[in-house]
Amino acid sequence: MYAGQARFRVGAGGDREPRIYNVSVPEWNRVDHYMEGSKQLAVPFGVNPDLVDWQPEIFLSAEERARAEERWTEARALVATRDAATQGITKRLLVNLSASEPKRRWPDGKFIATLRSARDRSPNMPIVVIGLPAEWESVEAVATAVGALPVETPQLRDAFALVGVADLVFTPDTSISHAASAFRKPSLVLLKREHKPYAPWNTPGEIIAWNEEQIHQLPHERVGKALDKLLADFGG
Numbered sequence: 001m002y003a004g005q006a007r008f009r010v011g012a013g014g015d016r017e018p019r020i021y022n023v024s025v026p027e028w029n030r031v032d033h034y035m036e037g038s039k040q041l042a043v044p045f046g047v048n049p050d051l052v053d054w055q056p057e058i059f060l061s062a063e064e065r066a067r068a069e070e071r072w073t074e075a076r077a078l079v080a081t082r083d084a085a086t087q088g089i090t091k092r093l094l095v096n097l098s099a100s101e102p103k104r105r106w107p108d109g110k111f112i113a114t115l116r117s118a119r120d121r122s123p124n125m126p127i128v129v130i131g132l133p134a135e136w137e138s139v140e141a142v143a144t145a146v147g148a149l150p151v152e153t154p155q156l157r158d159a160f161a162l163v164g165v166a167d168l169v170f171t172p173d174t175s176i177s178h179a180a181s182a183f184r185k186p187s188l189v190l191l192k193r194e195h196k197p198y199a200p201w202n203t204p205g206e207i208i209a210w211n212e213e214q215i216h217q218l219p220h221e222r223v224g225k226a227l228d229k230l231l232a233d234f235g236g
Contacts, residue, residue: 010044012037035201055202058182060164068161075126075149088122089235091167095148096159097131097138099172103215106172106190108138110220115146117224118231123147125235128166130159130176168205168234170227172215173198180205186234188226190215206230 011021012028023044028037039049060068072092095115099105115127127148131139136152143150153159160179163169169180169187173195180187181200191199193209206226210218 008044010041012040030197032197033199033201034197055184056178056182058160058164058179060161064157064161065165067158068165071128071149071151071162072126072165075128078147078149079124079126089125089231090122091125091231091235092165093118093125093127093168093170093231094162094166095127095129095142096169096171096174096176097129097142098135099174104172104174104190104192105215106218106223107216108142110216110218110223111142112145113220114224114227115142115148118227119146121228122231122235128162130162168230170230177203186230188223188230190218190223204234 008023009021010023010025012025013021025040025043028034028040035054039052039054042049042052075092095111097105097108097111119125119127127143127146129139129143129146129148129150130153133152133154136150139150139152142148151162153162156175159176163176163179163185164183166185169176169185171177171180171187171189173189173191177187177189177191177200180189181203184203187200187203187205189200189205189207191207191209192215193211196207196209199207206229208218208223208226212218
C-alpha cells in the first residue's frame, strides 16, 4: 500500500503508523466479532455501518446447484428403505471433517461416535460427509460407519454447493462454517475458545468454544449434546 504510493491508505490504528495509513479507523479490540472491526473500514467511504446488512453471501450457478442436489438425492436413497415408524429427523445434514490445520482437526472416531448417536435417533436423515481430497479415506470411513454418503469435493465450490442445498451443517472451524453463514444454514461449529470472535457471522445454531489443550481432547459426548440441540431446534 505504502510502496505503491497510494494517495489514500485506509487502515486500523493508523495514528501509530502514519507513514503506512493516512486515513485511520478505530482498531479492532479482538474481543468483539471481527466483523465489527471490519465495518469500520467502510466508514471513510461514506458508509454508515448501522445501515448495511453485513451478512456474507455466496451465489450458486444452476449447474452447481443441480450437481449438489444429485448428491443429496443419493444420500436420501441410502436411508429411504429404513423403518418409517422411527424415521425421526429427515432434514439434510452436511458433515465436514477437514480443518485448515491439524490442530483444528477432530478425530474420525469422535465424529463417528457423535454421528452414530444422531443416526440411531434419526435413521432416515440424509447425511453427506465431505473433507479435503487428501482426507478421502477418512471421509469414506466416517460415512460408511454412520450410513452416510461420502462425496468428493475436488474444488471448493463443490463443497460450497453442498452447503447451499443442505439444511444443517456440522464442521470444525474452517471455510465451511463461513459458507454456512453465507447460506444462512443452522450450524454446529467446533471453535477454539480464543477464536470465538471469528465465529460465523449472524448464523443460527450451536458453537462449541472448546478450551482443551488439543481438539482431540474435546469429548464426543459434549459435541453430541450440541448436535442433538441443533437437530431439535432446526431439524423439524
